[in-house]
Every structure is written in structure tokens, then in C-alpha cells.
Amino acid sequence: MLTALGGDQIARMSAVHVRRKNLHAIVCIKSVPDTTEVRFNPETNTLMRDEVESIINPFDTYAIEEALRLKEAHGGKVTVLTMGPPKAEKELREAVAMGCDEAIFLSAREFAGSDTWATAYTLAQAIRRIGAYDIIFCGKQAMDGDTGQVGPGVANQLEIPQLTYVFKVREIDLEGRSIQVERLLEEGREVVETRLPALLTVVKDINQPRYPTFRGIRTARRLEIPVWGAAEIEAAPQYLGLDGSPTQVIRVFTPPKREGRVEMIDGDSVDAMADALADRLLGDKVV
Amino acid sequence: MPLLIIDEQACIGCGACVDVCPFAALEMIDDIAVVNDNCTACSACLEVCPVDALSLPERQAEAPGAVDSYRGVWVWVEQFNGQASSISWEMMGQGRLLANQLGVSLTACVLGENAHPLAEEAIAYGADRVFLAEDPTLRVYRTEPYSKILYALVREHRPEIFLLGASSRGRDLAGSVATDLYTGLTADCTGLEIDPETRLLRQTRPAYGGNIMATILTPHHRPQMATVRHRVFEVPARDPARQGQIVPVSVSLSENDIVTRVVDFIVEEEEVNLADARIIVAGGRGVSGSEGFEPLRELAHVLNGAVGASRAAVDAGWIPYAHQVGQTGRTVRPDLYIACGISGAIQHRAGMSTARVIVAINKDPEAPIFDVATYGIVGDLFQVVPALTAQFRRKLRT
Ligand SMILES: Cc1cc2nc3c(=O)[nH]c(=O)nc-3n(C[C@H](O)[C@H](O)[C@H](O)COP(=O)(O)OP(=O)(O)OC[C@H]3O[C@@H](n4cnc5c(N)ncnc54)[C@H](O)[C@@H]3O)c2cc1C
Ligand SMILES: Nc1ncnc2c1ncn2[C@@H]1O[C@H](COP(=O)(O)O)[C@@H](O)[C@H]1O
Helix, strand or coil: CHHHCCHHHHHHHHHHHCCCCCEEEEEECCEEECCCCCCCECCCCECCCCCCCEEECHHHHHHHHHHHHHHHHHCEEEEEEEECCHHHHHHHHHHHHHCCCEEEEECCHHHCCCCHHHHHHHHHHHHHHHCCCCEEEEECCCCCCCCCCHHHHHHHHHCCCEEEEEEEEEEEECCCCEEEEEEECCCCEEEEEEECCEEEEECHHHCCCCCCCHHHHHHHHHCCCCEECCCCCCCCHHHCHHHHCCCEEEEEECCCCCCCCCEECCCCCHHHHHHHHHHHHHHCCCC | CCCCEECCCCCCCCCHHHHHCCCCCEEEECCEEEECCCCCCCCCCHHHCCCCCEECCCCCCCCCCCHHHCCCEEEEECEECCEECHHHHHHHHHHHHHHHHHCCCEEEEEEECCCHHHHHHHHHCCCCEEEEEECHHHCCCCHHHHHHHHHHHHHHHCCCEEEEECCHHHHHHHHHHHHHHCCCEEEEECEEEECCCCCCEEEEEEECCCCEEEEEECCCCCCEEEEECCCCCCCCCCCCCCCCEEEEECCCCCHHHCCCEEEEEECCCCCCCCCCCCEEEEECHHHCCHHHHHHHHHHHHHHCCEEEECHHHHHCCCCCHHHEECCCCECCCCCEEEEECCCCCHHHHCCCCCCCEEEEEECCCCCCHHHHCCEEEECCHHHHHHHHHHHHHHHHHC
16 A cells, blocks of 8 residues: 555655654544435435435544544544445545545445444444554534434444544543543533543534645545455454344335415515514414 | 345336335336445335335344343433433323333433432323432433443343433433444434334434435344434423332442543533524524624514524524534424525425424525425515514513
């Protein structure tokens, strides 16, 4: 894989070697259908037509950005990891184009049909194989499944602390092995600290993700990305894919439509309209 | 690597499966169905195939007998500063119905420091039994001690169903506990029913930003775990006379064993808890600036509601992210949602379309927000909103 690195990158790597402790961050990303392209067709009950572009799960771009910022502050490297069908390799290359250093692609028939439990198991096995790390980043949730369960699942499999809904990394001490963050909860922001290595899931407000650079795109195009299957991650087959998934989808359907059509409130004046609307809302007992 | 198995001999090329596939994973090539990588093994196509040419691989069943020894419905009671979150009581109501249907008891799990009052409350809201774990280490929610205690309780008492709220803490905790237990966890459910024949919990939830619904089972693992979305189920009537059993749980945790510490809690200057709000007045790009939110704040104030926003308004920096409603913000379910100057993009609707009553105020009569609205006014929000505020001031005073 060294051959894929440009000269300036090798220089950058040796420069960071003089530091005492380098960061190794792993980012888990998911390839999801581009929701701006998803048009729902209620007549046929279908979500997508033809070739819908896949993108990096938008929440995961914040995870990538945060990892890159930590790398820039502390030196070290970022490894990006995904499990998905062959076409998901595109998203790994995009993450490399943004600045990730290495990529691992989990793609094999055995992984198909994984629910969040089996996904977390598979990712955790891969992370064990990758080796030492300081921090794992995930998005808050994936745009398609919307569960937010994979992050906690991976942390639990690896028996490391989890910090979910992270809004800000306040401090990270690679020598002292600790991290302090702010988490975005319903009532406000919780400031919490824990030990490293830890797994963080991040919310949108944590940063503004960068765009890929031309040099990054070139690096990404040349980078050799290892593809791992069940054997490479020494996974127990009974925990993989459909067989390893405790949940089973039995039905998919269109959500029931809102009843009735909109009632437009007209009137001679704004006050008359406001009056009529206020009466309707009082009548509906929602105010 | 699609999982769908297509019997090419049996396929008659009718195309029925192509039409129902939500993911465009099927196409007809030479009059035979062919599946591509978009397949999510969702099974939508199986039932429409007239000749049973489609199937998914048989799953290995778990060792027989294991699931039958699990009985009872459990609910985790979430608390913050000693106050229970309303989602907990909503789940208690639904949990009661499920337990009655199954002919089993309903158990609440209450964890905290001085949480005895919450245990009493849980009984008043329908619990037959409460596991009460009280300890200084449990004062503030933290994944590690909470997850350890619940894991041990489940292992010992074997419930068949375990419900947690789909709040930040609930999702954090459920994901951890279910992984340890190696059981199924269905996120963000909006429907929970018992299948009378199999006793299985049918868990229905929105996916793809609310564009599709999926019904999910956990057939061979126990407990069947789910997180439940806010404000879907009614809070049951509170009956202070109800009797129930409070079972203290001994906690053998020392602060030194816990690696995570909560150092501080910061409440935003403009406090906003959209999840609990019964009324939300939301503004979009149409409010044209941070000052544009002022009339909305006044209306929200008069109605005792909260202020929400579209992503466009948040991205413009007019209001903090905590106010954002939608796919990348909060999912809300208030009784009343007043959308002012919001076009109603699909990603916004994903977060608010299940509000009971929706009012749309927009200059553009073609704005898609009117498609989901109960009432609509075509007009300038800077005139309509203050007029509405004035009307409510007048009408609510009496
Ligand atoms: C991956 C992804 C995730 C997203 N997540 C979210 C999300 O969580 N939440 C979200 O909201 N969006 C989200 N979006 C963005 C979404 O697609 C829309 O861009 C956004 O919702 C538009 O916000 P808006 O309605 O305020 O603005 P616009 O679409 O610009 O609409 C403004 C509306 O205001 C009306 N208007 C203007 N002036 C006035 C006036 N004086 N009086 C009355 N009406 C007026 C206009 O007619 C128009 O209809 C997401 C997009 C993507 C790609
Ligand atoms: N197949 C996958 N490969 C890599 N990471 C994933 C995968 N699925 C989920 N994740 C990670 O877990 C997060 C939460 O996903 P989910 O639990 O599916 O909502 C995502 O934002 C990703 O960081």
C-alpha cells in the first residue's frame, strides 16, 4: 500500500513520527441512497426508481471531518471502514479523497442481510483485526435505517466506552488516555469524560465537513483498498448476515396518508383569517 | 450480494415484483426477474409473486425451547434530575395493553439515586412490579452502570418484551443492552402489537425518513427489545390507589469501576425541548433572518409552545441547531405544528408530518407544506403570525 502514497505524504508521515504519541482514529461510514434523489411513488408503493446515486451517510461526513481534525492536531492517521455491497467502495474512496489515510472494505455475500446486531459484530471483528486505535467515530444514525444502534453495538462488542450524540470534542489526551466531550441531549448539553479508546457518535453541529481536494481524489483513485470477508475478520458464521440477525423484516408498506385534504382559510383581511384559524384550533382543542 | 433467490424456471416474467420493490432492486431481463445490489431482503416482493418464484434463504432457528421460558413485559423508566420522562409513562400504557393481551405482568425498571417516588409513580401508571435500583452511581444516566444493571436483571428474570424510549438516553442504553444480550432491537417504533397466534411482538417503525414503514419481528431471541417514539402512545390515566410490588435491586457498583464521569450540564440560553413540546411554532427561510423569529417567539409564548426551525434557517445561522426539525434534526410529534415560511421539503416533513394538527402559513400556494397541512393560510407570515398572536391573546384571556 506504500506505493500508493505520494512523496509529500511520506514526508508528512515521517514528520509526525517525531511526536511521541500519534492518533489512530477509525471512522465507520455507511453508503446510503441519496435522499434528495429519493422520490416516493405512493401509487406503486416504491421508494426509488432506476439508478439512485449512493452517498456517504450525511452524518458520517461529520464523523470523518472530526477524525481528520484530530489527526491534524495530533498527527497520526485515519482509517475508514465500511461494510456494504461492491458499489459502496465509491464512498470509501470519497472518504480518502477528503483526507482519510487508509480504507478497509467489508464486502462479502456472508454479510448480506445484516441487521444492526450483525453489522456491529462484523464491524467490531474488523476493528479487532485492524489493531490498535485511540478512537472510533460513527455518525449519529444512518439515513436509511435511522436506528443509531450500530455505534453502541460496536462499542459494546469491543468493550470500550461509548459517547453518543457528541456535539463537541473538548479535550483529548492521548498520553493520559482520556477524552472530554459535550453530548447533545434533549434538555441541553452534557459534559462528560471517559477513558480511551472510546467510540463516539457525532451529531451534525459538531463541524462543517470539508470537500475532497484534487490531490485527495488522485490519492483515492490510486489507493489499494483491501476487501475483507468472513475469513479475514475471523468471524463466526452464525453471527453474520441474515443468520446472525435477531430481527426479521416481515412487511414493508407505505405510511397511511394524512386524512382529508388541507382546509384553506380565506378571508377579507389578515385579521379575519387569523380569527377563523384561531377558532378552528380552539375547536380542535390543540390550544 | 443480494440475498433474494429467484427460481428462473418458475418465473413467468409478470413483473409484479418489479412494481412493488421499494428499492428498485428488481428488473426484467429477457422476461426473467433479476435482482441487483439495492436489495435489502425486505420481503415486499415475496407476497406478490403469483408463482412463488421468489424466496429468501431459510434462517437457522435457535435452539428450541429457549424463547418459551421468557415471560412478562418490561419498561425502562427514564429520569433526569429525578423527573420521569413522559415517554416512560406512554410506554407504561402501551406495555399494560401488551401484558394484558399476553396474560403476563408489567414490570418497570427504575434506576436512580433517590428514585423511590418514581417507583410509586410507575405503579400508579400501570406497573405490577418495579425493580428499583438506588445508588449514588446511578444519579445521572451513564451507559455503563445502567446497562450492567439492566443486563443482569434481564438475565435473571427473563422478560419476553423490553421497551425503552427512543430518546437520546434510551437509544444509547438499548443499543448497549441488546448487544450484550444478543437479541433483536427495533428502533423508534410507532406501532406495537401482539400476534395472537405466535405471541410475537409485531414492531412497526418508519424508515427512510418516514417514506416507508416496516414491520419487524424478533422470532428466536429474547427479550424482544424496542425503542418507542415519543408521543405515539397516550399517557394512561394515573391511579394513585393501584397496588404493586417494589423490589429493591442491590447495586454492587463502585464509582471507581466506572470509567465515565459527567462533569457538567449546560442548558441552552434559549431552552428548547422540542420532543416534549405540545405546540411548536416553526420558521424557515421565509422568516428571512434571526429577527424574523421574533414574531414566532411571541406566538409560541402566548401558546406556551416551543420554537422550531427548518434546516435552511439553522444553516443560515438564524437559530441554533437544537431547534431543527426534520430528518437531520429532531423528530417531533406535537398536538399543533405551525409552519411559517417553510416550503415543506421531504426531509423537513419527515420530522413533523405526524403532528396532530398542522398549520401552514406560506406566500406560495403551491408550497408542498400544504399537502400535509390541516389548515393553510396563503399570506405573508409577517402579517399573519402577529395577527394570530393577537387573536389568541384576546381569546385565551377569558
Ligand atoms: C440529507 C439532507 C437532510 C436534510 N435534513 C433536513 C432537516 O432535518 N430539516 C429540514 O428542515 N430540512 C432538511 N433538509 C433540507 C431540505 O431539503 C430543505 O432544503 C429545507 O427544509 C428547506 O427549508 P425551508 O422550507 O425553510 O426553505 P425554502 O425551501 O427556501 O422555503 C421557504 C418558504 O418560505 C416561503 N416564504 C418566503 N417568505 C415568506 C413570507 N414572508 N411569508 C410566508 N412565506 C414565505 C416561501 O414561499 C417558501 O415556500 C435536508 C436536506 C438533505 C439533503
Ligand atoms: N454497514 C456499515 N458499515 C460501516 N458503518 C456503519 C454501517 N452501518 C452503520 N454504520 C455506522 O453506524 C452509524 C449508525 O448507523 P445505524 O445504527 O444504522 O443508524 C452510522 O452513522 C455509521 O457510522
